[in-house]
Amino acid sequence: MDEMRLKLLIEVPDTPGQLVSILQPLSSFGANVSTIIHEHDNRTADGKIPVHFTLDGSKDILEKGVEFIRQQDVNIIEIDGILEKEKQTFLLLGNLPTSDIMETVHKIDGLEDVKISSVDLNIGNNLQESVCKIVIETSANKRLDSTQKIQEIADNDELLLIKEI
Numbered sequence: 001m002d003e004m005r006l007k008l009l010i011e012v013p014d015t016p017g018q019l020v021s022i023l024q025p026l027s028s029f030g031a032n033v034s035t036i037i038h039e040h041d042n043r044t045a046d047g048k049i050p051v052h053f054t055l056d057g058s059k060d061i062l063e064k065g066v067e068f069i070r071q072q073d074v075n076i077i078e079i080d081g082i083l084e085k086e087k088q089t090f091l092l093l094g095n096l097p098t099s100d101i102m103e104t105v106h107k108i109d110g111l112e113d114v115k116i117s118s119v120d121l122n123i124g125n126n127l128q129e130s131v132c133k134i135v136i137e138t139s140a141n142k143r144l145d146s147t148q149k150i151q152e153i154a155d156n157d158e159l160l161l162i163k164e165i
Contacts, residue, residue: 005034006055006062009078010069011048014040019051022072026065031057046117048075075137085137087117088147091162092132092154098123101130104157108134111149113142 012018023033035054042050055062069076076084092104098121109116120133138146147163154161 002058003056004059004062006057006066007052007078007080008055008066008069008076009050009052011044011050011075011077014043014047014049022069022074023053025068026055029057029064029068030061031055031065044117050077085139086143088136088138088143088164090134090136090150090164092134092159093130093162094157094159095129096157096159098130100157101132101159104153104159105132105134107153107157108136108150111146111153114138114146114149 010022012022019038023036026033032055033053034056035052037052039050039052044050055065057065066076066079078084092101094101101121105116105119108114115137116134117137118133118135122131122133124130136146136150151161151163
């Protein structure tokens with residue numbers, strides 16, 4: 001069997017044992033972890049830790065390993081340099097009360113293939129003018145579709161959407 005090499009970038013929660021719970025089963029499948037870089041000082045907006053690692057093994061073992069990681073509900077950001085998930089940042093602006101802006105955020109959160117990773121809300125002096133910064137994660141191949149759906153929601157809710165800041 002030919003050995004292959006697979007480079008992964010994942011994001012794991014910052015809790016004890018989280019990384020071991022992923023790497024140990026990979027080893028039991030027969031994969032060898034040849035490199036690992038744990039970016040503890042580079043937390044994501046939702047507090048997760050980026051981890052780069054390289055696996056060596058047969059094609060079947062590596063496929064089984066990637067499937068196992070996905071089953072653990074771990075964010076796989078890149079496989080061999082190809083983005084699996086992308087982050088996008090948007091601003092929503094409008095003369096609406098905070099509750100209406102949050103309704104819009106909930107609509108966006110309900111979209112298929114979109115996960116909100118952070119929301120920052122700034123409310124004007126009269127509690128009417130609102131600015132909301134939203135960071136989402138989406139599959140790399142769903143980026144345009146997600147942006148269009150978010151634009152439709154913003155238009156329907158009479159909000160100005162500023163894309164990709």
